[in-house]
Amino acid sequence: MTRLTQIAQQLNKIHQRIESAAQAAGRKADEIQLLAVSKTRPIEDIQSAITAGQHRFGENYLQEALEKIKALTASKCEWHFIGPCQSNKTAAIATAFHWVHSVDRLKIAQRLNDQRNSTQALNICLQVNISKEHSKAGIDPVALPDLAKAVEAMPNLRLRGLMALPAAESDFDKQRAAFAKLKALFTDLNRHGHNLDTLSMGMSNDMEAAIMEGATIVRIGTDIFGPRPSKSTID
Ligand SMILES: *Cc1c(COP(=O)(O)O)cnc(C)c1O
Numbered sequence: 001m002t003r004l005t006q007i008a009q010q011l012n013k014i015h016q017r018i019e020s021a022a023q024a025a026g027r028k029a030d031e032i033q034l035l036a037v038s039k040t041r042p043i044e045d046i047q048s049a050i051t052a053g054q055h056r057f058g059e060n061y062l063q064e065a066l067e068k069i070k071a072l073t074a075s076k077c078e079w080h081f082i083g084p085c086q087s088n089k090t091a092a093i094a095t096a097f098h099w100v101h102s103v104d105r106l107k108i109a110q111r112l113n114d115q116r117n118s119t120q121a122l123n124i125c126l127q128v129n130i131s132k133e134h135s136k137a138g139i140d141p142v143a144l145p146d147l148a149k150a151v152e153a154m155p156n157l158r159l160r161g162l163m164a165l166p167a168a169e170s171d172f173d174k175q176r177a178a179f180a181k182l183k184a185l186f187t188d189l190n191r192h193g194h195n196l197d198t199l200s201m202g203m204s205n206d207m208e209a210a211i212m213e214g215a216t217i218v219r220i221g222t223d224i225f226g227p228r229p230s231k232s233t234i235d
Contacts, residue, residue, distance in 0.1 A: 001106055004048040004051060004052070005053035006047060006049070007048040007049050007052055007224065008051075008052035008227065009227070010223060010224045010226075011034075011036075011049065011052050011053070011054055011224055013033070013214040013223070014194060014220055014224060015029075015221060016134060017130070017207065017208065017230070018032050018034065018207070018218065019036045019095055020208075021022070021207065021208040021211035021212065022211060023070050024208075024211075024212065025134070025211055025212045026067060027211070028235075029233065031216060032216060032218060033056060033209055033216060033217045033218075034054065034056065034217075034218060034220060035057070035058045035082075035217050035218065035219045035220070035233075036054050036056065036057050036058065036081055036221070036224050036225075037057075037058040037059075037081055037200075037203075037219050037220060037221030037224075038057045038058065038066075038068070038080065038088060038221070038222060038225070039057060039058070039059050039060040039064070039228070040061075040064075040093060040228050040233050041068075041083075041225050043068055043072065045072050045225055046072060046077075047072070049224065049225075050072070050075050050077065050234055051140075051164060053054060054078065055075070055077050055078060056078045056080065056154040056225075057078070057079055057080065058081075058083065058101070058219050058221075059076055059079065059080070059082065060081075060082055060084075061083055061126065062081075062083070062089050062092055062093065065079070065081070065097075067157050068097055068227075069097075069110050075133055078098045078099070079096065079097045079098055079099070080097065080098065080099040080100070080101060081093050081097045081099065081100045081101065081102065082101045082102055082163075082219060083102060084102060084137060085100065085102050085103060085104070085112075087107065087108065087111060090108060090111035090112050090115055091111075091115045093112065093116070094111070094112045094113075094115040094116045094117070094122060094156075094206050095116075095117060095118075097122070098120075098123060099123040099124075099125070099160075100112065100122060100123070100124055100125070100149050101124070101127065101163040101200050101219075102125075102127045102137070102163065103127060103151070104126065104127045104128075104129075104139045104149035105124065105139065105147070105185040105201075106147060106207050109124070109131035109147070109150065109151045109152075109154060109157060110154070112156075113154040113155070113156045113157050113158060114122070114156075114175050117155070117188060117221040118156075120124055121156055121157055121158035122152055122156060122157050122158065123158050123160045123183075123198075124158060124159050124160060124176070124192055124196055125155045125161050125162055126139060126144065126147060126148060126161075126163070127139065127162075127163045127164065127165070128141060128144060128153065128163070128164050128182060128185060129141070129164075130164050130166055130178055130181045130182055131167045131178060134166065135165065136138070137165065137175055138164065138165070141181075141185055141221070144162075144189070145188075145189065145192065148189055148194060150223060152194065154211070156164065159194070159196065160196060160198040161186065161196040161197060161198030161199055161200060161216070162182055162185060162186050162189075162196065162198070162199060162200070163200035163201065164179070164181075164182045164200075164201050164202075165176070166179070166201075166214060168198030168207075169206070170205070172208070173229050175206040175209035175210075176209045176212055176213055178203070179202070179206075179209055179210045179212075179214075179215070180200060180211035180213050182201055182213075183213045184201055185216045186214070197216065198216050198217060199213075199214050199215050199217070200215070200216070200217040200219065201213070201215045201217075201218070202218040202219065202220075202221050203218070203219055203220060203221070203222075204217045204221065204223040204226065205220040207220065
């Protein structure tokens, strides 16, 4: 089997999983977008995914991502930055990407806003820390409303929603419980005047639970491209 056939089949399977999970949740599958997470994958794999009809890609590592974005300019992909945002990276991120899912502090948002040199606003998800014991990344839910308000006021950013990366968990109900927390924060912000439309949650191992709790973007790497080299897990 060629690599193209393999990737096309995996993408098909993911679309079927999205379809069944949406049905189980009483939702429409077209409310859920597939973000193909292509970190550590060669450009040829991304090209195969493009040939198979996928145009939305997530990357974590800036240098690697910039090379891919440049090489694939003609393919008109939508690029999402989903890795840790450090200050010294914001200029390149603000220029090269269409979305950033991992904004978790005011300083980063301000820099992205100041450095965005496009007439199109940069789409932003705020990364929330919903399982504190698991990770330091993400804003504390208590501080979320103030950050959301500040980002909302920035002209070159468009606040779209929330993102979370909960602790890996094999039990379906525990997976759901974590995503339900993010959904509750989302609902609360919208009740207080925001107009968020994006819940970025769910990966290869927990996308069904995420869709059950309202995910609108699932971020899938392994189940499209196969296992990553062991060094880089998620961060
Ligand atoms: C790597 C990564 C993913 C994809 O994880 P898989 O388990 O390979 O599907 C999703 N989101 C983020 C933030 C990641 O870093």
